[in-house]
Amino acid sequence: MSTSTKTYNQETDFSFNASDIEFSSGALRLVGPAYATTNPSFTTTATFSTEEIYTLLFSTTIAGSDSITGVLYRGTSPLYWDGSAWSTSDETYAQSSTVADLTTNISSLNDEEYNTYSFKGFLHSNDGSTTPALASIAFNYYDSISFLPVSSVRDFLEGYCVTSTILTADWIRKRRDNFIIPYAERLLGFDLAEENTITEYLSGKEREILMLSHKGVTELVSLEYVRGGDYDSSIGLGGVILIGDQGIIKSVSNISEGRSSTIFRKGTRNIKAVYKVGDVAVSADIEEALLYLLCEQLLGFLGARTGGGSLSVQGFTRNYGSRGKYQDIRNDLKRQAMGLLKKYISSVTGDI
Numbered sequence: 001m002s003t004s005t006k007t008y009n010q011e012t013d014f015s016f017n018a019s020d021i022e023f024s025s026g027a028l029r030l031v032g033p034a035y036a037t038t039n040p041s042f043t044t045t046a047t048f049s050t051e052e053i054y055t056l057l058f059s060t061t062i063a064g065s066d067s068i069t070g071v072l073y074r075g076t077s078p079l080y081w082d083g084s085a086w087s088t089s090d091e092t093y094a095q096s097s098t099v100a101d102l103t104t105n106i107s108s109l110n111d112e113e114y115n116t117y118s119f120k121g122f123l124h125s126n127d128g129s130t131t132p133a134l135a136s137i138a139f140n141y142y143d144s145i146s147f148l149p150v151s152s153v154r155d156f157l158e159g160y161c162v163t164s165t166i167l168t169a170d171w172i173r174k175r176r177d178n179f180i181i182p183y184a185e186r187l188l189g190f191d192l193a194e195e196n197t198i199t200e201y202l203s204g205k206e207r208e209i210l211m212l213s214h215k216g217v218t219e220l221v222s223l224e225y226v227r228g229g230d231y232d233s234s235i236g237l238g239g240v241i242l243i244g245d246q247g248i249i250k251s252v253s254n255i256s257e258g259r260s261s262t263i264f265r266k267g268t269r270n271i272k273a274v275y276k277v278g279d280v281a282v283s284a285d286i287e288e289a290l291l292y293l294l295c296e297q298l299l300g301f302l303g304a305r306t307g308g309g310s311l312s313v314q315g316f317t318r319n320y321g322s323r324g325k326y327q328d329i330r331n332d333l334k335r336q337a338m339g340l341l342k343k344y345i346s347s348v349t350g351d352i
Contacts, residue, residue, distance in 0.1 A: 009136035049144070056140070160329060200273050212248070293334065
């Protein structure tokens with residue numbers, strides 16, 4: 001599982017009132033020499049998104065009883081460390097956390113959900129004779145997909161009366177990101193976490209249908225004839241219908257009348273199609289299929305450590321023998337997952 005760092009260390013990284021705070025000599029500091037004692041605030045200008053922040057680092061210079069404190073925003077919720085737990089802040093200096101509390105307790109903030117984060121800080125001068133200085137803030141976090149959070153996996157397993165607390169969030173993420181997602185992408189033929197623009201050369205056969213090698217097409221960008229690898233003529237997109245979930249382009253001469261016209265001239269790889277598949281907003285059925293595949297793997301991990309035995313759900317008891325108590329559930333989950341993914345997987349590629 002890859003990691004990233006979001007660093008705030010330039011003047012443009014912060015928003016502040018220039019009458020109280022300035023960015024000079026590579027750091028945020030109070031405007032002096034008579035420094036404000038009203039705890040002026042600043043905010044970060046950019047956000048980042050993740051399931052887990054694993055470390056938070058500050059580069060500061062603090063004299064005497066001065067301090068730098070802050071409030072962390074998870075989505076639109078302001079949070080601070082109240083001494084024993086993360087609590088909702090009223091966004092004032094009184095309900096902000098010291099740098100020490102932020103760095104020490106950041107790892108306990110994570111709730112296994114995908115969230116967007118930002119930061120609000122306060123520069124506190126104790127008596128107005130000195131100013132604290134903040135050179136940088138660095139959030140180290142795991143690169144996370146925006147779908148299939150760990151919390152949804154735990155909720156699903158609870159529905160089968162399976163306690164998943166033995167599995168750490170990090171273990172579940174690694175299985176999801178390093179095995180399930182790549183496996184699904186190989187089946188589907190495109191990346192799930194981003195939109196893919198695909199260029200494909202198809203052979204016209206004087207029929208009104210072209211079949212793309214991918215299903216789940218979100219947009220047909222262009223369609224044109226080629227001759228000897230060179231551009232020949234464009235095929236108007238207004239004369240075709242995209243059946244995206246099936247990966248089919250159908251020619252129609254008059255859409256209102258629904259009459260087909262054979263416009264795909266015969267040739268070998270003589271039609272260039274550019275189209276898009278996949279998106280950050282993964283469709284609900286793909287996400288559901290991924291959930292089933294991941295839970296199937298997790299149940300296998302748990303079952304291998306429990307052996308045979310009986311599974312009781314709402315008063316129903318069944319003995320599964322030496323294969324493990326979750327084997328039938330695993331088989332069912334995998335069948336359902338493949339059924340959901342089937343419409344996105346091309347059994348035939350090329351053209352018809």
